[in-house]
Amino acid sequence: MPQPAIAVNLLWCVPGDVGGSEEYLVRQLLGLGEASPDLRPTLYIVDGFAQAHPDLTALFPTVVASFERGSRPRRIVGELTWFRNKTSAADLRHHGGGTAPVGAVRPYVLTIHDLQYRTYPDHFSRTKRTYLSAMISRSVHRAAMVAVPSDYVRRSVIDAFDVDDAKVRVVRHGVEPDLLVNATGEDELRERYSLGHGPVIVYPAVTNPHKNHRFLIDLMASKWRDPDLRLVLTGGSGPAEAAVRVAATDPRIRRVGRVPEADRNGLLKIADAMTFPSMYEGFGAPLIEAMAIGCPVVASDSTCIPAVVDGAGLVLPLDVDAWADALDVVRHDRAAMIAAGRRRAEEFTARASGAELAGVYRAALEQP
Numbered sequence: 001m002p003q004p005a006i007a008v009n010l011l012w013c014v015p016g017d018v019g020g021s022e023e024y025l026v027r028q029l030l031g032l033g034e035a036s037p038d039l040r041p042t043l044y045i046v047d048g049f050a051q052a053h054p055d056l057t058a059l060f061p062t063v064v065a066s067f068e069r070g071s072r073p074r075r076i077v078g079e080l081t082w083f084r085n086k087t088s089a090a091d092l093r094h095h096g097g098g099t100a101p102v103g104a105v106r107p108y109v110l111t112i113h114d115l116q117y118r119t120y121p122d123h124f125s126r127t128k129r130t131y132l133s134a135m136i137s138r139s140v141h142r143a144a145m146v147a148v149p150s151d152y153v154r155r156s157v158i159d160a161f162d163v164d165d166a167k168v169r170v171v172r173h174g175v176e177p178d179l180l181v182n183a184t185g186e187d188e189l190r191e192r193y194s195l196g197h198g199p200v201i202v203y204p205a206v207t208n209p210h211k212n213h214r215f216l217i218d219l220m221a222s223k224w225r226d227p228d229l230r231l232v233l234t235g236g237s238g239p240a241e242a243a244v245r246v247a248a249t250d251p252r253i254r255r256v257g258r259v260p261e262a263d264r265n266g267l268l269k270i271a272d273a274m275t276f277p278s279m280y281e282g283f284g285a286p287l288i289e290a291m292a293i294g295c296p297v298v299a300s301d302s303t304c305i306p307a308v309v310d311g312a313g314l315v316l317p318l319d320v321d322a323w324a325d326a327l328d329v330v331r332h333d334r335a336a337m338i339a340a341g342r343r344r345a346e347e348f349t350a351r352a353s354g355a356e357l358a359g360v361y362r363a364a365l366e367q368p
Contacts, residue, residue: 002366006041007087011065011075012097013045015052021113023285024149025096026053027174033059039358043092046075046084076101092144092364099132100139107144109364111171112136114149114282115156116210119303123209123239137161147171147357149283152304169360173285174353175292175345177304178197182294184266192263193254198228201327202271202295204264204286207280208238212300215277215318217247222326227252231265234259238279263286268295273330276300277318288348291341296330298323312344313337 004316010031011024032039043049043062050064063086067074079101088092093108095101111228116125117132124132140161146168148154154168189195205211213233220231233248233255248255259267268274270273274290276299287308290297297313299305306315314329314337316322330337 003038004091004361005089006039006092006094006361007090008041008094008096009044009079009083010043010049011079011083013049013210015048021097024113024173024283025111026056027176027350028171028353028357030056030059030176031174031350031352032357033354034351035355036358038352039361041366042090044086054194060090067355079104086188088264090363094361095139098139099135100142102138104139104142106142107364107367108142109145109147109360110139110142110143111147112153112157114153116280116282118160119280120155120210143167145169147360150304151307153282160183169356171356171360172353173283173288173348174350175285175288176350177350182265183269184260184262186266186270188272189263189266189270193230193232193256193267195230195232195254195338196228199226199259199272199327200230200232200267200270200275201233201275202232202267203275203277204234204268206238206278207233207244208234209240210278210280211235211238211240212277212279212318213240213244215320216275217244217253219320219323220250220253222320224327226364228256229327232256232271234264234267265293268293271295272327272334273298273314276305277323278302278305279318281305281308287313289344292345292348293339294342298326298330298333299343310344312340318323319359334362335349 004347041060043060044063045062065078067078084105090162095112096109098112102110114215117129119316121129140163144156148157148168148170151170155170203216207213229252230252236258245255268290273296276287278300281303284305287297291312299309299313299315300318301315309315314326
């Protein structure tokens, strides 16, 4: 049987601009190469993607777009024209950015990362809400198969768009062990980020409203009063950046922005806990990354988070009183939490993610 021609639309994936959704798809494609070598998709990418992900582009053939990567309108037009023309002979297309272009050639697989716009519409402009409401619904109904990162998102998609359960499958996140190998040493980190000699907690998240940074800031002010404690807020700037900076006046809080991968790993290694008070997650990859590196997790009980943690961390309601003693609990149970977290992280390999993606591709190709 000839190898099917699969075209993966990564034109939405501008390196550094899309965060976790970019890494989610990259890791599952890396896992696909390991789990199903008979499937060799062609990746349609923007300029700069190959430099950001050399392992992936060495694994699969790539085609670089001829239009400017940073222009959303040009990207949309490019999907409608350039991508459509380039992939006219493909057996299957995969749109990984949550929507498929109007009139997208079928059959196609659609990846939906979350439906936050339905749960927290106030986090989106009216224009974007209108666009997402129309485009995601149309894309889901026309897709041969829909891939999602968690059971929570799967049920959300099925309920929101009244589609057949069999059409929507979970493709788990994958964490590659070698991503966590390089780690900056403790002494260097403490000096670089002025952490002193006391306990450290870390929250790796872009300052988007749903990430709920204010909750941790309030905790530091009201419950976590240890003068030697340092809260390190890593991650890029989002719509709530100004509000976070205004609120984070406590000198024990370090808002450091994006940090090198080695620093991220090192901070997690020295941290008492990775705190994760998010109000909404389609998956929450930092949870598994922290577990893999041996950092205890304290997280909210929102959306998919309890199922992802699955008893391998401390999951609490978003109430400051409920979190008041969390750091004491983590310190007391640290060894057991680290062991449980590492066992949980072992379930989220790139190979397992790739095998599930292969199953989605095969199911789509087998449809009449």
